[in-house]
Amino acid sequence: MxxxxxxxxxxxxxxxxxxxxxxxxxxxxxxxxxxxxxxxxxxxxxxxxxxxxxxxxxxxxxxxxxxxxxxTPVPMAQAGAYLALPVENQPVVSTMGEIKRVGQWTVPEMSRFKLNGSTLKLDLRQAQAAAPVCTFDITANMSVVEVIVPPGVYVENRLRDTLSTVTVETTQPHPNAPRVILSGVVRGSTVKVITRQAPDTNSLWNKLFGG
The missing domain is CATH 1.10.8 (Helicase, Ruva Protein; domain 3)
Structure with missing residues (x-):
């Protein structure tokens, strides 16, 4: 302005x-x-x-x-520095398809996904955050969900699951990192949260975390 x-x-x-x-x-x-x-x-x-x-x-x-x-997008690991984006988020819908968010991308404060027999992959290792808490609201039927986060990003599971497998591999939260919340309902699905180092040893994550 x-x-x-x-x-x-x-x-x-x-x-x-x-x-x-x-x-x-x-x-x-x-x-x-x-x-x-x-x-x-x-x-x-x-x-x-x-x-x-x-x-x-x-x-x-x-x-x-x-x-x-x-x-330059605001790093997810930088505490207190985020894009305030009060936008209405429309759900991303997939039937028998695949949704991928990988590489360098900005994670909205709220993301909604509706999956039917689909695959959702969210790789946050090189991502930026639009808010200190980012929520993925997922409605999944007979689908596969994989979320990859770098060490230091804590993932809170609030999913309601029926006949599903939900595995959350997370670490202690880093003081500069945002928090990720998984919410929604999954039925007959597999949800896996994996913690992995960023692919580049000289990445922004490692620099901010002292790697």
């Missing part, structure tokens, strides 16, 4: 790029036509560039480089 708190209007190329990215989500089955139409209306009507930023983080997992917004 400007110093007088007036919002900064988006550029046309920013609107076009975000709409193109949302179109690819529709083609991949990760966004419904109804949600695409609703979001497109917002993309082309808003006069606040931060609205585009929130849509991108919510649906695409990471903000684009922008001279008016932070270029």
């Amino acid at each position: 400007h110093r007088d708190n007036r919002p900064i209007p988006p550029r046309d190329d920013e609107r076009e790029q975000l709409q193109a990215d949302l179109t690819r989500l529709v083609g991949a089955g990760r966004l419904s036509f109804e949600d695409f139409d609703r979001l497109s209306d917002v993309v082309w009507s808003t006069q606040d560039v931060s609205v585009l930023h929130r849509i991108r983080v919510q649906h695409l997992g990471a903000p684009p480089p922008h001279p008016q917004l932070p270029n």
Whole structure:
């Protein structure tokens, strides 16, 4: 925003790029036509560039480089420094498919997934956090869920499970790390939380944790 708190209007190329990215989500089955139409209306009507930023983080997992917004995502391990993104989160739905969030991506404060005979993989080792507590709300039927976290990130299991296997391998929380909550309902599914070192020994995680 400007110093007088007036919002900064988006550029046309920013609107076009975000709409193109949302179109690819529709083609991949990760966004419904109804949600695409609703979001497109917002993309082309808003006069606040931060609205585009929130849509991108919510649906695409990471903000684009922008001279008016932070270029570098906030590390999950950095206490007290996170992106406040009060956005409405639409569930990601998959039937007999696969959902993957790996590599460098931004974890929203709330993520919702609805799975039917599907696989969900969430790798947080190189991820950034939008809040000090990130919640994955999962509704899964006959599905497989795998969550990989780096040492120091504590995972709290609040799942309600029926005829399922839930394994949580977590460590003592690091004072600079966020907390992850698993909530929702799983039926006839397998949920596994694994703690592993970040793949790069010179990664940001290891530097912040003194590795």
